[in-house]
Amino acid sequence: MPEGLDGRRRSLLAVVCAVAVANIYAAQPVLADAGADLGLPAADLGWLVAAGQVGYLLGLVALVPLGDVLDRRRLIAAQLALTAVGTGVVAASSTAPFALIGLGVAGLFSVVVQIAVAYAAALSPARERGRNIGVVTSGVVIGILGARTVAGFLADLAGWRAVYVALATASLLLAVLVLAALPPERREQDRAGYRRRVAAMGRLVAGDRAFRGRALIAFFLFASFGTLWSGIALPLGAAPWHLTPTQIGLFGFAGLAGALAAAGAGRWADRGYASPVAGWSLLALIVSWALSGQAGRSLWLLGAGIILLDFAVQAVHVSNQHLLTSSHPERSSATIGAYMVFYSLGSALGAISTAWAYAAEGWPGAALLGAGYAAAGLVVWAAHRRHPVPSPTNAAPSAISAAPSAISAAVTDAAQGRRTPPPTDAVPGRLGRNLRL
Structure with missing residues (x-):
């Protein structure tokens, strides 16, 4: 391509990722208020989160492959605009069914994250690809962690609907900026190849051993990540801390610090150290649970554990995507989409299982579960490192x-x-x- 990614373009794509991901996670801190306003019983509040996740999974399979057959710049802008439609419906909803439809639509088009990452990879020279992916994907973690804090603040200030008004406005503004600031892709479009791209996602899982290794690592990586962030409110809201939701949300800044500290993982990947970085980071993820497991005794140790956990998760995530987009440059969107299916499944597993573990054994049991997921990821990494299978x-x-x-x-x-x-x-x-x- 004639134009590459400078600092402003990288930052713009990172913000796109942050806002898109926030559409999925913004519901978590406002569940009680939104549920009461929409007439949802407490037992059904989880659907406000599940609707976005279901839409996201469908988008990974149905929409992400479009990035390999259409101009990604226009596709990013279109998906941002349609995401704004979904969040606008949520903000205007007076009943739960309409809110759930809006959340599902917003989740469906939030897969713009994967299109943005593939676009950044395609626009980058090989020597800078890892660094650019690292900067762009840092927006994902910022969106996941920042959504909790910002959504809680906006809800306290102007009500839960203000959260979705803000997301719709931000998505529309970003759609305009993408068209104005990013270069179009200069490549031949193969609209007839969409079905082949979707089928290629299935073939990747079934026939590409290297892909399966990275996908399984992502599955266990984000199961560990989901265990912490879906369950940490439980011990912090209980004795001896009794923290408020706003206070609990402040721990997101610790995770943000860890994620930003891992921005150098892309540069290490560019130098050929993607796999060693992933291995050491998975080991650090296990260690982080020894610190986070002390949440009932020390908030300082918990904060240190969160920083280390988010550093490790971001470093592995960037390394994985660098390896996959380098191995499959001609179908990077479908490859990342298939990879992120495992990300979503792992996150869901962590969210569900941490509640079970906490109910049975308290936070120490949940911490042991999270460390176990991290250890499983390290085992997969070791097994595939010993037996690499080139294309x-x-x-x-x-x-x-x-x-x-x-x-x-x-x-x-x-x-x-x-x-x-x-x-x-x-x-x-x-x-x-x-x-x-």
Whole structure:
């Protein structure tokens, strides 16, 4: 493409991701107020969150592959506008069914996140792809964590409907900015290829071992993440702390600090260390639960655990997406969409299972569960690191046999403080990236 991503464009795409994700998570701090206003009984309040998640899952399968056959810039703008329609319906709803429809529509088009990440990857030269993905995806974590705090503040200030008015306004403004500030994609559009792209998502899961490894890591990674953020209000609202929802929401800033600290993960991935970064970060995720598990005793230890957890999750997430978009540049939208299905399933598992664990064993039991998910992710990482499977279309016997020595030389040079250029002869482009799994 003739134009790349400068700092302003990266930031704009990061904000797009933050607002889109906030559409899904903004309901959490206003459930009680929204449910009472819409006439929902307490047992059905979970549908206000589930509606957005269901829409999001459908969008991953049905809409994300469009990013591989249409101009992503226009697609991002259109999906932002349609997201605004959904949140506008929620803000204007007088009954629960209309609110649920609006939330489902907003969730459906919130998959603009995946289109934005794939667009950033396509617009980036190989040497900057990891850094750009890291900046753009930082908006996802900011949106997830910031939605709780900002939504709670707006609801206290002007009522829960103000949250969705603000989201609709922000989405429309971003749609205009995307068209004005981002360059169009210069590529041939293959509208007839949509069905092939959808089918390719299924083939990735069934036939691509490298993809399955990264997807399973994401599943357990976000199950651990969901365990913390879906359950932390339980011990903080109970004895001995009895914190208010606003006070609990402030812990989102600790998570934000950890996520932003992981922005360098993209640069490490660009240097060929995506897989080691993922492994060490999964280990850090396990350690974070030793700190977060002390929530009943020390808020300082909890804060430290949250920072470490969000740092680890963001580092693994960026590394995974770097490897996948590098291995499948011609179908990056479908690849990321399939990958994020596992993200959504893991998040849902964490949210459901943390309530069970807390009811049975209290917060220590939930912390053990979260650490267990992290450990399962580390096991998957170790298993796939020992048995990397490069893409058959890129596999050359001489390159495969030369890869161990090239990797060994890179590790030795890194240990001695030297920067090693990519081994262009031993491990050509996409094969080299595949071997880093």
